[in-house]
Amino acid sequence: MENQLVTILRITKPQVGSFVKRRFESEGIECFFTNEGLKMGGVYNPDEVLLKVKAGKSEKAIKLLLNMHKEYDLDTLSEDASYAQMKKILLPVKMSEGCLELCKFAISVAQKNNAEIKLLYVYEDPTIHDSAKHTVSWEKHVKMELQEAHKKAQLKLVNFSLEIKKIVPNDLLRSVNLHYRMLKGIPEHVVVDAAERYQPDIILMGSKGEYEKANEFQGKTIAKVIEHSNFPVLVVPPKADFEGKDKINVMYATDFYDSDNSSLNKLLAILQAFDKQIYCVHIDLNDDSHHQEKVNELNKLLARDYSVHNIKCVLFESDNVVKGLETFAESNDIDVISFSKMKRSSFYKMFHSSLLERIVLVENIPILIFPV
Structure with a gap:
């Protein structure tokens, strides 16, 4: 129950999501952004996202949100100047074994550059290769399959956030604005679309080594992101490390x-x-x-x-x-x-x-x- 996610707010304006997230996290409430993921195909609405929190924090989050509604008109909220000036790192991940080290690398870079990190988990659409049969029983089956995939992906994301807290020192983690986003679809398409919406200063992607069993992204996926993205892409191999280097x-x-x-x-x-x-x-x-x-x-x-x-x-x-x-x-x-x-x-x-x-x-x- 503790690791289940509960929807608190449906967001259509990025600045609202950023504002609410920062208020929540200042009160110790970890936030996750997801799409519903309950429709066939890899297309999602980039202007709509759900802000979710762990079930155990939902009551506190709702009370805080009600107080924010009293203090602010969230619908007319403008971009926070301090947030607008902050550099942005888009960090697509596959939640593989070597991904935690990649996150440590990204967090250390973000700390040095006063940047926030959007950790983007793209999970596979289980129906992407299915042909539509347009029957009631088939549509019911598809919805159940998508719900199950969405549920598993959410749990994987929550568990991953716990693993990050285990390996990254608290003082370093507190110094960086890190938030989680989960979307369904084909990785290279979703990453490029998410970048257009997020406008990052850099897209940071982990590559796999030739002999690595637990890989991040294959070369073809990275190449397609570079091909179609309008933002700098930093490809980081498994053992890259600047730690301890003065220059x-x-x-x-x-x-x-x-x-x-x-x-x-x-x-x-x-x-x-x-x-x-x-x-x-x-x-x-x-x-x-x-x-x-x-x-x-x-x-x-x-x-x-x-x-x-x-x-x-x-x-x-x-x-x-x-x-x-x-x-x-x-x-x-x-x-x-x-x-x-x-x-x-x-x-x-x-x-x-x-x-x-x-x-x-x-x-x-x-x-x-x-x-x-």
Whole structure:
């Protein structure tokens, strides 16, 4: 009974949900956002969500909500300024074994960046591949199947929230605004749609290692999110860890595109809280003398416009781009690899190849991809 969820409020405005959630959590009431999940197909209404609490806290939550209705007109509530200024991390999870470490990673990043985390659990629609039979008995069966899937998913989410409390120190957990969202459907579709609604500063996704039994997201799912999302995506492998590092080394892979300046500014914003050394690296395959000239020009620009940051452009020779990235990363103790998502760029094209998928899924270095 304690781990059952009870619906307290149906929400159609994000600012109302954020306001009520923060008031509830200040009183020790943990909140969960879900959709009903009782219709066939993976489509949900992004403008409607249910705010739920554990059954044991429902009475306290209802009393607090009634008091809020007396003090505020929730229907006309505007966005809280402090909330609007807070950075946002969208954290899709599959509740796998290695996911707790991913959450610890995300929480540590959020704390450094004064960011909130929306932990998004996408559970499978058990009827997604069923053909509609349009009979009373069939529709009844479908509804029961969906209710059962929804019930199991809610219980899994609640239990996961308890596991997070066990492994994350209380002082760290209290310092971060973390909330839970549960939706039904195909992960890549739901994640992209949720991002459009939430407008995160970054989507943080965990990848599986080649030999990991309990995986997070497969390379194809991650690739589809990157393909269709309009937000930066940070792909974090199982053993990535910045803990204990006074300074991180970042490699930004460049092919001398005009978008590099925009991506570099985004990179600096995301890693603002970290002491860092950034290498803008171009992998030179053809020993082209013009490339060195471009590198020299970029270093002059960096010295002029980014003098407060530790950034330098480097030309690195290799007979293979992926091999060159790996070699440079290993020899310079790189903690993050980054590049822009330009469909005509060699770096973006590589993402769909088995070679780059090997980098994403096996290596211990997070990869940050920017939309352009």
